[in-house]
Amino acid sequence: MINLNKSSKTLKLGFFSKRSFSSSSILFNKKFQLSEPFNYEQDVKYSLEDPINFWDDVASKYVHWNKRYDKVYSGDEANPEWFKGGILNACYNAVDVHAKDPVTKNRIALIHETPSKDNTNTLTYGELWDEVCTFSRGLQNLGVEKGDRVVIYMPMVNQAIIAMLACARLGATHSVVFGGFASPQLAQRIEHSKPKVVISCSFGIEGHKVNHYSPLLEKALELSSHKPNHVIVYNRTDIIPDTPSPKVPGSIDWYELTKGISPLRDYALVDSTHPLYILYTSGTTGMPKGVVRDTGGYTVALNYAMRNCYGLKPGDTFFAGSDIGWVVGHTLSVYGPLYTGLTSIIFEGKPTIPDAGVYWKLIEKHRVNALFSAPTAIRAIHRDDADGKIASKYDLSSLQSTWLGGERLDISTFNFLSNATKKPILDNYWQTESGWPMITNPSVQIPIKPNSTGKPVPGYNYAILNSNNERLGTDETGEVCIKLPVPPGFTNTLYLNHEGYKKSYLDSYPGYLRTGDSCFVDKNGYYHIISRVDDIINVSGHRLSTGSIEEILVKHPKIVECAVIGVNDEIKGEVPFGLIVLKPQYKDSCLEVEKELIKEIRETIGPVATFKKVMAVNRLPKTRSGKILRNILRKMYNKEEYVVPPTIEDMAVLDEVDKEFEKYKLEEIEHKKHKKH
16 A cells, blocks of 8 residues: 555565665675566566566666665555655656656657647657646645646547646546546546546547547536546647537646746655546446556566567657556556657557558557557457458568557457558557556567467566466466566556555455456467456356457457347356357458357357357447457346446447347247247
């Protein structure tokens, strides 16, 4: 738990000996050292056998400390404290170090792109420093100080990143709320975090559509019993909408706040364990969980990950197609690239608007070196460019690697990207809770194995466990768990709910943190993340992973994407039910595809996994981050109550699928009647 005044405790369990470790007492008799250049096998061995010295080396190599930490690690399993006593500032590490260097101050830091409006805005590190320091002064003049919370509700514009960094500069904890959330979800987060200031924007662009933020913010402020002291609105001038955005009553204009004031070059000195940000995970019921990220551990781990997991170096250009309202946006659009001295693409748009070549166009235009995307975005591109003709029009020679995350990477998407880019395609697995990669192919140093997530990132120690807390062997599926203590950067509490953190993550497997994801490790040490552990169905007493069935479906050449759910059955308890989205040219082939899939599943898994039905639909319901809402599909079919999450991308999809469900059920009734007669 983040607690600046808590005294150090002795360690009880884990792979460390039972004591805390000072940074001055562990430098002798070192058996290992950090690899230079990066060597995966060397670093992973170092991190497992001597984690304290490993993280001490990383922290010393990459991070600017205003005061060096007293202890690399202290605390206990439920309350780990990394780099206790260390003093630093995240904004300084992200911006000042580059802006003050004459070699790098004119390097482009941020490139904001709105492709549907043909709009581009850039900031060098020097310009970003000026903007951040000026806005920091504006916030300071409004009374924002170390320890305050600030809610940021903005689209993907450079000013959103400026707001985040200004908070970090002042030692205020920012909480970014996804711009696609409606008023009730925003109000919920304002209510829980109790910010001193809310920062928003007049409007954002989603595809061709203009989304006005002001009415949503005004309604949220009405719904929340907590009223912030101030509301700041960035009124955009880079794009002029057909309908002007209404003004939020009592709000302060961004430009008026910063006009004529001097930049704040000073910055707050914060403890390593000081909360940098709170990021609320989406929940379907009740209050969302506020994941807390500390400053020191995150800065250390992320510096290591950007350079050695993604293989990036200062001056490279990185394009992560994710919103800053999610953890990928925080890590791979903001802090990760800036800590490393990269150029970051801030993408305000959709992957197929104005056409399926938008990603490739930006890669060519800005000579992007690495791309990060959710598989769902690539599937949308694949759907509109099945043979890759659009992709082939662009010069992608600058691209060194493409990274996929957020959901399972299917073989069809893998093959499409491989053919389109002719460069390595890498899966990687992490969570909001981790804040940085957990399993991947670090710097492409292990052979690429399609359908595998990769191998553990240095710093993580895993076990695959069953419900009896027993370690499983090769090819045995269980829950992937992290040996405690969790590494730097990994959340170690929930905002105002540490007991909830322990219950959700620590109580199930003593000595381990549960991830909630099922996985197996093959004979070559590759990890295969399958699904959430609750994506398990029980067919006549046989436990089957819907994820493993989906892996078979999505390999079919006529299928774009799919979902498998468990539906109630009078005889077997549950049976698999498949929903598939066919490629446009195969829309009339559902019955043929269904027969082929049933045959393949019987041969690959066995008759127990045979489908009740394979149904073709036009679209699958998803969250805005691309995750398919399987649980809602299951409850919808079974006529159970469900709550639509605020993150849903398009409510209309639920009605479309529900009509198909009802149509199928009527056909099934008629079929049974016919059989009786």
